[in-house]
Amino acid sequence: MLNTEKILEFDKIKNKLSEFAYTEKAKLEIKNLAPYLSELEVRKKLRETTEARTMIEKCGNPPATALQGIESMIEIAGKGGCLTPEQLEIVASTLTSVRRLKDYLNRCKMYEIGLAYYEENLESLDDIYEELSAKIRGGRVDDYASKTLKSLREAIDKTDAKMHEKADAAIRANKSYVSDNFSTMRNGHICIPVKKEYKFKVSGSVLDKSSTGSTLFIEPASVGKLYDELQELRIDEENEEIKILYTLTGMLSDKEEIIRRNNQTVEKLDFIFAKAKLSLEYDGIKPEINTGRYIRLKNARHPLMDRKINVPLNFEIGGRLVDEQEVRGVIITGPNTGGKTVAIKTVALNCMMAQCGLHTACEEADICMNNAILCDIGDGQNLSENLSTFSAHIRNVMDILKQAGRESLVIMDELGSGTDPAEGMGIAVAILEELRKSGALFLVTTHYPEVKDYAGKTPGIINARMTFDKESLRPLYQMVIGEAGESCAFYIAEKLGMPKYMLENAARAAYGKDMLRSGEEQKLEKAPQPKIQRKKSVRKQTDALKFQVGDSVMVMPDRKIGIVCQTANEKGVLRIQMRDKKIWMNHKRVKLHVPADQLYPEDYDFSIIFDSVEKRKAEHDMSRKYTDQTIMMEE
Template sequence: MTDTEKILEFDRIKEKLAELACTEKARLQIQELKPSLSELEVKAFQRETTEARKMIEICGNPPVTALQGVDGWIEFASKGGCLTPRQLEQISMVLAAVRRLKDYLRRGKEHEIGLAYYEENLDGLDDIREELGSKIRNERVDDYASKTLKSLREAIDRAETKMHEKADAILKANKQYMADNFSTLRNGRICVPVKKEYKFKIQGSVIDKSSTGSTLFMEPLQVARLYDEVQELKIDEENEEIRILYTLSSILSDKEEIIRSNSRTVEKLDFIFAKGKLSLEQEGIQPEINTDRHIRIKNGRHPLMDKAVNIPLNFEIGNGINGVIITGPNTGGKTVAIKTVALNCMMAQCGLHVPCEEAEICMNNAILCDIGDGQNLSENLSTFSAHITNVLDILKKAGRDSLVVMDELGSGTDPAEGMGIAIAILEELKKSKALFLATTHYPEVKEYARRTEGIINARMTFDKESLRPLYQLVIGEAGESCAFYIAGKLGMPGYMLSRAAKAAYGSEGETKIEGMAGNEGLKKSSHPKIQKIKKAVTQKEAKKYRIGDSVMVYPEKKIGIICRMADEKGMLQVQMKKEKRWVSHKRIKLHVAAEQLYPEDYDFSIIFDSVEKRKAQHDMKRKYVDAELTYEE
């Protein structure tokens, strides 16, 4: 499968076609289907598809059956091999299918359909089919395949009946020695269940025993003699069956060439009828094929899109116009349009009908495509690099008989440079004299197409009221991206549209947005606030206070002295008259700094600590000093 087939999704068309075929060979032929370069071949293939569709419409679906394995079996038989009853029955069914197909084609002859004359290439081998049908049934050689076989099988049945009768008689005559009252089959032999302790009371051989060992399954002597007789008869039966199978295999090997010819014809018809079925399914028509480099499509559809939603395409190129530049808004159907043209051309050259009302398709020696994001991560190529690599490869191959389709010409890079590259590519395509279709958003490219001979603009229609693309192609007119109009309709303010137009078109920008909708301002919407973790209060205001500072406490406006520094919440402990209070740093104001009231090394515990606490601290300090002296001694 080529890259072009995948890009245009022709591989999916082949999958649909393969589903409509019955034989494996036809499916393989479909997988290898490629556009023919012979005008005579293409017209012949198209005619076959038309006749196949006509046959299906008049006579219904053809009775084609799968032929899997038949050729291999016939080859085996021709080398002296013996076919199995199952294989012979399958061949009989194939010959019956050939007979039905011949009858089907004969009905087509009555309507003078050329394809129906393939009937003359088929030989139903009626005599052999009847011979196989009479001697092979239900995947076994039938009793009536020969008198000898019938006689042997009857003798076997009689002997086996006697065996059961003998076993039953022995059971009845020796009930007291038996573990049960019925005979059983062990290792292919009819046995009676004898109690272990009575083993020697019954004449015969031990064939098996129970899991406990208490019961022996013995084949009585009289039954054993009959068993030997049955085995001899079965050997004779098998030999007779093999003789019959060899005879039938030999008959078929003599008709090897006819059977192979039948297979080839059935597989060819299967392929042709699959094309007819696809044409009927897609409501296709036979296109006119030309070599005049002219394409015309009337009400054409993309074959993979739903007919109910696909807008028909009208398109024409040739007769002096070698290039069509398609413009229009995003999602407006530009890519679908160029794919539809290329895919219909490829289908036509493969002998398939195209889903159009009318179509004229020219022969192309190559259909070259650059569609979609070509980013190649494995080769470390960006979208633009892959795009240019592919375009250069296309330009090397493009010639007078080529069809080139390119999507988003010059995209993926700086707009000014991309525009220049797009025009350079179009110039080169024009020199190659190939037919080409390209999509673009660049206004300069539209202008280039307008003033260049042999190139024409086309646009995809767009409903400005509903903001919906109409997917219709209008040749001869340049389209607009409608970006400003869509943005205005969707609520972009006028000042933003004006700025955008000026940035895009300079002083002429205002004319581009005249009459467009646009709000005067953007209505801001609110969002939930971010919930931050509350930070510990470590403000400078709280830390500026020192123990001993005289402060004014508000709102009481009372004087106090700081007796403990600010904590993480900004709370300070203040010695008020007869009490100590915790006060926020925001409620106090420095009255007199501690250094102005007390000496530098003043012990504030005299003011703020009780006598008991100071005495306890003194004792602790003394014990600590005594301990140090003792340690030093």
């Protein structure tokens, strides 16, 4: 199977795209990203990328949100489990990120960007955030999470202090029996070091001894009594902490659906903004999409190449008529290192990126939908090519020919290479003829002069060449469509000192005999092809035009009365002033109650109805004097 992504280096584009994403869900979506076959889906994805880029340019980068396994935590909460303080802190951090993202989207609404209205799908859950922030700090339940917990921890601290005091007192009372003047901890108990021979002189429990056995570590009886009290207090403290953690987890469980919806929105926006950041990285543009089987690229670049050395490419295929025939195939010829491979990769990669909802690295682009982008690109400059290389090449070509159809784009590099030149030329022509019959758009590079002749006389195919500076012997990496190129081998050899008689021998050997063999035509068994889903044309909503500003209308099915304050847009949606708010409503759900001309005199000022007193006063002030007031325009 052909690995088109790897051949075109689209896998590297996806790796760069993944670097701009924060959430694991977005990274997974990027990993599985492939060309969409629905025209409507492609247009939607491109619009999202464009809107996200506009938002970044106007409002800066959105706040990063990683979510850090929040999905599994909410699942635990939903099943009645108990989250740890560390997990609850992560939830609180996520809620902070959601609130910041919500604020960011709200700021972007002023630019009337559709993507900004995802803000309405986010709920910051401020009440839960306040509870979490107040009761969980530094990865533990805070002292002030409850009065009981505060009291217990104070009692623990006092008991612990008393234990140290009792231990110090025991040391002073048994000064002649101890080996050191300070207490120590053994297995969580406070002990004093007593010389072995005096173990019966000190009341308490032996818990440990020194490595030599000369010193015993004894917990004094007075300390042991307090230790038991301390353990009871710590059990009570743990129970109180668990009670608080269960309460906080229960609050999250009650909002499980909201948190999941927040996560889904954040992950979706993360993927969209990653595409926008990638577009900014290589200065991409939104391409036009068509189903008319033509491609137009103006100053196209390979997005992975350094712009300082990447020469822009102008390219077109399909739709163009030559001798009243539509051009569906371009044959590129020219010298080695002339940029032919880079040129065809640039075309195919930009087409694939566009159909994946990514911006293209072009000044302008109009790209058709393709049900498959099929590529056979190898190293045409490998001097050690042999039969195995040719076999792999032919195997790829046969796979391509089986899949190629009228809605496919085929890219082939060094067609017919890797074998005897005469036979390779014949195979190249046979492949081109099969591609022509398939109806696919195809872009092919070759060195064979006979292939140039074939393209020049075959309807639907046109030659193109990569330019070359004959004075400096350097390629210019520019494509000229409509002209056949030269390999320039003889010219370069002559410039570098090859004698004329050798050049004449070379010419006779190269062009003196035609090795093209004709064979019986065979039909190729075609593989099933996926179909492109074209978007449905939107019918103009002419019925909506009957509603005018000021019309009294009835909103169905509630039969509530309102006044039209904004006429219908291209989708047939009106804006209506209700008793306490303005709403958008499709004209099909609105019934005319009383026309405006029966309610209001001619040239009536509707701002009296639709605008607030403050707004009308501010407009009046601005019309007659300078004022620093601001009028907020409604959507």
